[in-house]
Every structure is written in structure tokens, then in C-alpha cells.
Amino acid sequence: MTQQPLNNNKAIVVFSGGQDSTTCLFWAKKHFDEVALVTFEYGQRHDTEIQVAKQIAQEQAVEHHLLDMSLLSQLTPNALTQHDMDINEGDSGMPNTFVPARNLLFLSFAGALAYQTNTKHIITGVCETDFSGYPDCRDSFIKSMNVTLSLSMDKDFVIHTPLMWLDKKQTWALSDELGVLEYVRKRTLTCYNGIIGEGCGECPACKLRARGLNAYLEEKGAN
Numbered sequence: 001m002t003q004q005p006l007n008n009n010k011a012i013v014v015f016s017g018g019q020d021s022t023t024c025l026f027w028a029k030k031h032f033d034e035v036a037l038v039t040f041e042y043g044q045r046h047d048t049e050i051q052v053a054k055q056i057a058q059e060q061a062v063e064h065h066l067l068d069m070s071l072l073s074q075l076t077p078n079a080l081t082q083h084d085m086d087i088n089e090g091d092s093g094m095p096n097t098f099v100p101a102r103n104l105l106f107l108s109f110a111g112a113l114a115y116q117t118n119t120k121h122i123i124t125g126v127c128e129t130d131f132s133g134y135p136d137c138r139d140s141f142i143k144s145m146n147v148t149l150s151l152s153m154d155k156d157f158v159i160h161t162p163l164m165w166l167d168k169k170q171t172w173a174l175s176d177e178l179g180v181l182e183y184v185r186k187r188t189l190t191c192y193n194g195i196i197g198e199g200c201g202e203c204p205a206c207k208l209r210a211r212g213l214n215a216y217l218e219e220k221g222a223n
């Protein structure tokens with residue numbers, strides 16, 4: 001059996017419409033000719049998330065795949081999927097937004113999509129310096145997943161994680177470097193309360209985002 005090599009100029013970005021994955025979208029556009037997005041629907045707290053993702057895809061004129069992952073809500077009695085629960089840290093110290101194996105599943109499906117579209121590069125905004133500490137967002141997991149995906153389909157995929165070692169301040173710096181700081185600031189959704197851009201200012205996601213942005217703007221202003 002002769003294998004057709006994957007297209008080295010094509011990339012798929014795992015995309016939520018948030019700050020991190022939108023920064024990854026622009027990073028991908030800089031490095032690859034043909035960029036597509038994949039967004040997973042799994043009963044997000046706000047449908048706004050999906051709308052924002054669609055909107056950004058449209059504005060940036062990139063192909064957008066929406067995949068139904070609603071089965072996740074059957075597995076995870078937590079704040080992201082059960083709308084009447086509060087988001088806070090559980091006893092384990094893990095935020096109760098934790099969905100076991102979510103990123104493993106997302107990357108598996110992104111890989112299957114990459115295969116079907118003959119795409120070599122898969123980009124994800126996971127980050128080890130993030131506050132969340134999800135085990136399937138760590139660098140060691142991503143490297144293992146890269147090997148697994150490639151073996152499972154007998155294709156040489158490459159998973160890229162441009163944000164892996166960045167903190168929030170450095171992620172803002174990257175978006176500035178890519179010339180899209182204002183776009184990311186105004187058009188993306190991070191807020192747990194579903195408010196686009198600067199958000200509600202009160203939820204943990206907003207606080208983390210604002211802290212990073214302020215630190216970056218301060219540093220920039222000082223130079």
C-alpha cells in the first residue's frame with residue numbers, strides 16, 4: 001500500500017473562540033497556507049461560545065468544522081455542562097470545570113479530521129503554565145498523543161502547541177507580535193458569564209485574562 005503524504009501546508013486549529021485558540025489561529029495563519037478550524041460542541045455553558053467561534057471563522061475567512069461532542073455531557077456532572085452548578089475548585093484542587101479526558105478526545109477527533117482533509121499540522125492552545133493543571137494539557141501528554149495519532153492512522157502528524165510555555169502575559173505579547181492584540185481583545189470570549197471581549201470582570205477566567213493583559217500593557221508602556 002503506498003501512502004499519500006499529508007499536505008505540509010495545511011493546518012487544523014482546535015478552536016473555541018477564546019483568547020488562546022484565537023491567538024493560535026493567527027499563529028497558524030502566519031505559518032501555514034491553508035488553515036481550518038475545528039470547534040467541538042458539548043453543551044457549553046453558553047451557546048455564545050459557538051456563535052463567537054463561527055463569527056471569528058467567518059471574519060477570518062477560514063473553513064470551520066463544527067463537531068458534535070454532546071456525549072461528553074453524559075460523562076461529566078460538572079459546572080461546564082450542568083448549568084445550575086457554580087464554578088469553583090473542588091476538594092481535589094482541580095477546578096470542577098474539569099472534564100476527564102476532554103483534550104484526549106478533542107485531539108483524537110481533530111486527528112481524524114486531519115486525516116480526512118489530508119492535513120499534516122494540528123494546532124492546540126493548551127498550556128502547561130495555565131492555572132487549570134489538566135493532565136491532558138501537559139507537554140508530555142501532547143508528545144505522547146502525537147505519537148499515538150501518527151501510529152493510529154499511519155500518518156506523520158505534527159501537533160503544535162505555541163502557547164505551551166507561555167503565561168497569560170506572554171500570550172498577549174504573542175498576539176501583539178502577530179498584529180492582532182486588539183482583535184483578540186475585542187472579539188474573543190473567555191468569560192464564564194458569556195460576555196465577549198473584556199467580559200464580566202468578576203469570574204475566574206476574566207480575572208486571569210485581565211491580569212495578563214494589564215501586566216503586558218504595563219510592560220509595553222514602560223518600554
Ligand SMILES: [Zn+2]
Pocket residue numbers: 190191192193194195199200201202203204205206207
Ligand atoms: Zn467573566
